Amino acid sequence: MSFNSDSKSKRSSKSISSNPSSSSNYSSDGRNSNKKKKTAQKPQGMAWGSNSRSSSRSAFRNSPFSDFGSYMVVKNQKLHEQFDAAASSSSHSGSSSGNSIFCGVSIFVDGYTVPSSQELRGYMLKHGGRFENYFSRHHVTHIICSNLPDSKIKNLRAFSGGLPVVKPAWVLDSVAANKLLSWIPYQLDQLATENDNQPKLSTFFTPKIGVASEIANPIVGGQVHSENNDQSMVKVDSSLSEDYASLDQADRCSVEFNDPLQRNIDKVMFEEAACCVESSCESKGIELRDSLSSDGKDPDLKQSYDTCQSSVSLGNNTLDNHNPSEASSSRISCPPKKHHSTLADPNFVENYFKSSRLHFIGTWRNRYRKRFPSSSNGFGYKSSSVSSAAVNEKTAIIHIDMDSFFVSVVIRNRTELLDKPVAVCHSDNPRGTAEISSANYPARDHGVKAGMFVKDAKILCPQLVIVPYDFEAYEKVADQFYDILHKHCNKVQAVSCDEAFLDVSESEVGDPQLLASIIRKEILDTTGCTASAGIAVNMLMARLATKTAKPDGQCYIPPEKIDDYLCALPVKALPGIGHVLEAKLKKRQIKTCGQLRLISKETLEGWIYSYTPAHTYMSLFRMILE
DNA sequence: ATCCTCCCCTAC
DNA sequence: TAAGGTAGGGGAGGAT
Incomplete structure (x- = not known):
């Protein structure tokens, strides 16, 4: 694509012949006059360089400049000479102010400007700057323009290479102030917005x-x-x-x-x-x-x-x-x-971290430990190490997890959004470059997932509503959540701000399912958000049960049903099996837990190098099945 | 043999 | 505008 596609006519003012009024600023020698006629034929529109694939090149095939690039080189050289000569004569005539305000500055004027490009050229001439007729990263230090269509803005981003793109007022004001002003306040609005976006590394x-x-x-x-x-x-x-x-x-x-x-x-x-x-x-x-x-x-x-x-x-x-x-x-x-x-x-x-959901998640546990120091060790054993000794007939584990926590907390008081697809992220900018942190279930029904960019999500779900984070509310709701859990159970093992295990084996409420429903109701009444629960004889199965229960439900997996439940379960559903281990298992045609159970522990360890908690889960898994 | 550190992987 | 951090389990391998 040619950069200059929509601006040839405007930039033609930079061509020598098409702008007779400026001819006095150029050398009047005869040779140049001849050249002017040639240059006027086409290159005037090639301001953004020889990368144009314009058919105009054919016009030069038979010219003395058999190579278009060399033609431009010669032409530019001549224009530079003309400028130098004009600057020299200007200086000798005493018209120069003697103040080289623009020393080191070389402008390229793009498109229509007020004052005109030639007037700006005059300022450069008078105050020690330079004026480039054609854009070159080698020479141009500042691009001057007033208003540009979107397509040109897009091209500017691509080609300007980070050069300042400023309004002509920068030149005028600098002259008025008799010193070189910072270009920053004069940056083109259209690009100023863009430049405030994520910076390049x-x-x-x-x-x-x-x-x-x-x-x-x-x-x-x-x-x-x-x-x-x-x-x-x-x-x-x-x-x-x-x-x-x-x-x-x-x-x-x-x-x-x-x-x-x-x-x-x-x-x-x-x-x-x-x-x-x-x-x-x-x-x-x-x-x-x-x-x-x-x-x-x-x-x-x-x-x-x-x-x-x-x-x-x-x-x-x-x-x-x-x-x-x-x-x-x-x-x-x-x-x-x-x-x-x-x-x-x-x-x-500080602000960066305040706005980081991952930072919030990652540091939440420390805050929880300060709040509930006595229960910071949870059940007193690691979540993945529910040993056979810990599991008996009375053992009952509830895993409770709030539904689409980041979204639910934000929209809990916005009834108009409750059944609409909603996602949480930092920005709903038109470019859709923000990343979705959490999506509610109506949004998930459309395929919207956490980690997705807004633009992709909106393709799947055009009516998707974007709401911002509310970290203060998350903190508050998490506190309420854990207050409730600790009220009903003295063995709480926190997983995250919205997820925990409860060992309710010794609970006064004999029926763990009843207890789970009581807790969930209290959570809803207190926080305005729903939670789902999984109940089983160990943490692994409770956790898996919660997945089945969501959203706003609960699921109990009795010991006798574990086998059936796990048989067709994809291995990726096992906590601890991430994309790496999933790929390793898939490579060996192991896709479900049912297939996994056929593999010996030793073989499995060899495959996955036993360096992840998955090994423990798998051992547990095998223990459950055997 | 034990401890320590680094690294990989995972989860939220 | 966007804000991809933080913690933990477990193995490998070196240091003591």
């Missing part, structure tokens, strides 16, 4: 490259060098990095200030890059000072650079080391607004 690991390449922009004096085939190296003034030589080759990244004017943009660049550096520093356990100086010789700045150098090897992983321009293309790799770092948001880490 390189965001956290390439800031050094980004800083370096911003400063050592090839357009100005500084160069991004590829000193050898294996490494992309950005040189630095030795005064900025005394430690450079001591760094390992692989860790070296330095910055060269060949052009004194380049320092003009240091401050802005460092402000913009600060978040990236911070991220990097965190990753290396280095504390970076908050304030970054614009003075290259400032100790703080030096420290920043040194820090960059020491961690650049991480960034190298994400760059094409053979192509310096690729390093340049990553120059603005950090999201400009909401940074994923503690620099912009000191509570970022």
Whole structure:
């Protein structure tokens, strides 16, 4: 697909012949005039480079530029020369302000803008910047545009390589302020939203490259060098990095200030890059000072650079080391607004974990132990080790599990949602990129499952309602849940916030099924959420019974029915059999527990290497059957 | 022989 | 915007 498909006419203003008003800015020499006619024939629409598969190439087959690429090279070279000449004459005529505000900046104007691209070109000309007629990652530092259709935004994402995409006001305001302003407030809204999304991994690991390449922009004096085939190296003034030589080759990244004017943009660049550096520093356990100086010789700045150098090897992983321009293309790799770092948001880490359902689940047990320290050991034996000694005629285990806990808690007071398909996840963004944590049973009936992306779930169930997490409520309901369990049973073994085993062998309520129903009713009355229960003579069978009972039910598996129950049960249903063990067993044509029972324990251990609790379950399983 | 650490796998 | 963490069982193998 050609990038420029819908913008040729607009960008044609950049072609020499189609924009006569700008001709005075170009060389008026005769040769160029001839070229203008040629270039006007087609390449004007090729602003996004020679990757276009436009049929226009055929127009050049018989031209002096037999190769389209070389034609573009020549043309661009000429345009650069024209620009330089214009800049030179502008300078000599005294029209230059003498303030190189845009030193190191090279803009590419995409689409219609106010002011026009030629006016913007004029600002660049006057204030030490550069103007690219055609997009090139090698040369362009900022893309300027006002409004773009969605298709172009999409292409920008794909091709801009992380370059700033900013509104023309950035140029105007910088000129008005007589200094280079940060582009961040001027970022194109359409992309600002996008850039606030999940950052690329390189965001956290390439800031050094980004800083370096911003400063050592090839357009100005500084160069991004590829000193050898294996490494992309950005040189630095030795005064900025005394430690450079001591760094390992692989860790070296330095910055060269060949052009004194380049320092003009240091401050802005460092402000913009600060978040990236911070991220990097965190990753290396280095504390970076908050304030970054614009003075290259400032100790703080030096420290920043040194820090960059020491961690650049991480960034190298994400760059094409053979192509310096690729390093340049990553120059603005950090999201400009909401940074994923503690620099912009000191509570970022804390908030991250507060919003993590897995963190909630993973740390819940510790909270439970603090609340019920006496029962933290559960039955006093491990869940998987219900030995034959522990199982007797009186033994009764209830496994109780709340139904689609994360969803139920959230919608318990929203009666309008009770019978609708609902899922819990962080976002209901139109792209459907959020991951579903839990789905209620109406949603599951449509095939919606936890772990699914919203977009996939909505294909299966377009009317799916997405609700956010409520971790506070989960905590509260879990407490209520366990209060009830402990009230009815003194042998409680917690599995998770919504799931537990009860050893009710000694319960005053003689009938475990009756007790289970009493507990479930109390849970519903107290929490507004349903729970399901499985009752059996051991934990394994109780747990399996719960699966049958769900949702909002209970199931008792008497000892004499265990054999039948297990016979056709898929091995994956056994707790402890995950995808790895399932695959290993499947490889040997073992798919059901009935088939599994035919395998000797020794053989089984050999197959699955006996390193998982599944072995214990299987032993138990065999014990039950034998 | 026992302890310790690492790793794999699993569950929530 | 999204927030893929945390704990535990068990075997292998090295250290003591």
